[in-house]
Amino acid sequence: MKLKLNEISKSFGPVKANSDINLTVNRGEILGLLGENGAGKTTLMNILTGLYKPDSGSILIDNQLKVFHNPREANKNGVGMVHQHFMLVPVFSVTENIILGTEPTTTFNKIDLTNAKEKVLKISSEYNLDVDPNQLIEKLPVGIQQRVEIIKILFRDAEILIFDEPTAVLTPQEVVEFFEIIKNLKKAGKAIIFITHKLHEVLEVCDRINVLRSGKIVGEELPKKTTNKKLAELMVGRKVNLKTNRQIVEKGEVLLEVNNLSILSENKEPLLSNLDVKLHKNEILGIAGVQGNGQTEFIEALTGLRKISSGKISYFGKECKNFSPRKIHQLGVRHIPEDRQKQGLIGDFSLTENIILNTYYEKKFSNNIALNWSNAKKEAKRIIEKFDVRTNSEEISADKLSGGNQQKLLIGREMSRSINLLIASQPTRGVDVGSIEYIHNQIVMARNKGIGVLLNSTELDEIIALSDRIIVFYEGRVIAEFPSNADPNIIGLAMAGVN
Ligand SMILES: Nc1ncnc2c1ncn2[C@@H]1O[C@H](COP(=O)(O)OP(=O)(O)OP(=O)(O)O)[C@@H](O)[C@H]1O
Ligand SMILES: [Mg+2]
Structure with missing residues (x-):
């Protein structure tokens, strides 16, 4: 045929x-x-x-x-x-x-x-x-x-x-x-x-x-x-730098501390067991692992989407006990979710509406009586331009954007808000090489400015390109930790449970 x-x-x-x-x-x-x-x-x-x-x-x-x-x-x-x-x-x-x-x-x-x-x-x-x-x-x-x-x-x-x-x-x-x-x-x-x-x-x-x-x-x-x-x-249509430039910077104080965290499933099977994780200012901490080894549950717990069974999570030195996603958001913790269509964007909302999702109550966008659409639109236009979201209008609904452009909109939104800590899951899934270069640079720049970044990616190349430190998840545990210059083959073995 x-x-x-x-x-x-x-x-x-x-x-x-x-x-x-x-x-x-x-x-x-x-x-x-x-x-x-x-x-x-x-x-x-x-x-x-x-x-x-x-x-x-x-x-x-x-x-x-x-x-x-x-x-x-x-x-x-x-x-x-x-x-x-x-x-x-x-x-x-x-x-x-x-x-x-x-x-x-x-x-x-x-x-x-x-x-x-x-x-x-x-x-x-x-x-x-x-x-x-x-x-x-x-x-x-x-x-x-x-x-x-x-x-x-x-x-x-x-x-x-x-x-x-x-x-x-x-x-x-x-x-x-x-x-x-x-x-x-x-x-x-x-x-x-x-x-x-x-x-x-x-x-x-x-x-x-x-x-x-x-x-x-x-x-x-x-x-x-x-x-x-x-x-x-x-x-x-231009030269692309396939390697990310990342200078070494001194890491600062602890922003996120997880102690002895465990989560059980509904039928009491362990999903996460006794996790201890620290993330510092000026640091990108990469989570490597084959999908399905507890990374999703970990991030859900950190973003207030899942209840923990025991242990503790502290942001900026304060324990968060069963905080709601909004409360965590208000701490300046930004989240790029792994599934943009289920968690990140609302398909039949306009790009502008998606941009102010979760922040519509802020002074910039609202006086408590009405929304300030002109400011919302301005913000949407700024992000669309900065993150090269390919569209001719901020008025179209998000589901009209191509897959990768939806992802760019989402990343642009999360990274443009006042931010202390970024939790990024599969940030470049479905994104083209030119935009990956841009997003990676934005993540590194955020870290240089003092933000802590928790990067969860199933792409080992991405983890290695960006991370200052790498932890490996296997069957709900952190089974290994590596410096940024570790041998990818050894990290790969840890991902397969060989330690
Ligand atoms: N139903 C639609 N209504 C309006 N515009 C649309 C619609 N479907 C696609 N577009 C527009 O057509 C263009 C091409 O989109 P398309 O989804 O084909 O891109 P793509 O090459 O598959 O990109 P990606 O790699 O991000 O998936 C984009 O500008 C998109 O916004
Ligand atoms: Mg497509």
Whole structure:
């Protein structure tokens, strides 16, 4: 099967998300699609899968003109997409999720289910996916949920498979497994489009790379003949410094102290056990670890989102006993949450409303009777400009921003408030290389000015680039501590529980 996108254009009001895009993918090929945040990657894929109608241009499959009015029509023509935010129903089983939408009725009958299960098993074994058709989705780790999404499109006989930032939510081990899966799909003759912001990933698995900038294709590269640096420059349109400059600074007094902290789950299983952590002024403390080793619970406890079972948390020398998130916020503790869509931003609020979320009661924005919209807008404009959030208006709703631009808005908001301590979780998830450079510099500058930064990231490279000190979480404990110049391989071993 051969896919050809011909002169595709799409605008949203004044924003030209795609202009005259030409792109081809062949059977048995993996095409990498790179581009900075807001370049138009997701929009193009949404056109290909029938979610959006292009303003002009055409889709050809095996030289036949195709028009898709919805994803179901695209599916019928062999086009399937795995979205970054999965569309699975947590309380349904794997098989139920897979057949959802294939039948006109919403109730499943036994025959359908039995047949479907067999087909799921067959697909699972054919591509080495190792998925149990009876499991409930909510019981499965993210990596397996993604495989369910893959089976879901293969179940509908997809020949052209689109992956929109599939690796952003995976652990390093899951990424390795995912690459095996797409290589198998390629061997089976599928045509694959793979979107990512991680340059080494496209270099590793793609046959060809197309780069988008401001809605246009600006280059095509072959992994064997290109470099990280060249790709970064092509994406961003300027030289990018892939290394962060970080001078040594003397650390100051303790800002955050955690003593003997333990948290038990509802069924009394230990989630965190006896943690002792200190964070100083002028210090970036990195938390390294494979996702799911207690980091999320730790940060929830620090930000007032989760009750602790025993031990104590003190900010600025004072113990906080079951403080609310607002109380902690008022201490000048800022939080960049790992899941921007669930915790950070409100999708159908405007950018301005999102900017004053949590601070609307401050004098600058309110006189206790009415909100001062003009100040709120000014602040929104300032942050949008400073953090290079790509949008033409602060009035649009946050869900209209591209994924990476949502993240930049959120970081801009948290870092622009009066701040003593920053807790940043996965701060650059889904963010392009140019913006990573900027965000990293902002974090280092904040630390130079006397702020303490707790950096939680599953990207070991990011931890190493930024941290003055590194602690490693494993099974709810801090199992090792390293200075900033430690050997990454040794940190990696600690992350796997070898100590
Ligand atoms: N439904 C929409 N309404 C208005 N504007 C939109 C809509 N969807 C996308 N846009 C705009 O189109 C442009 C391209 O967005 P798109 O999501 O395709 O970028 P992207 O390349 O996927 O970026 P990222 O890497 O951040 O995910 C952006 O300026 C975005 O704000
Ligand atoms: Mg996108």
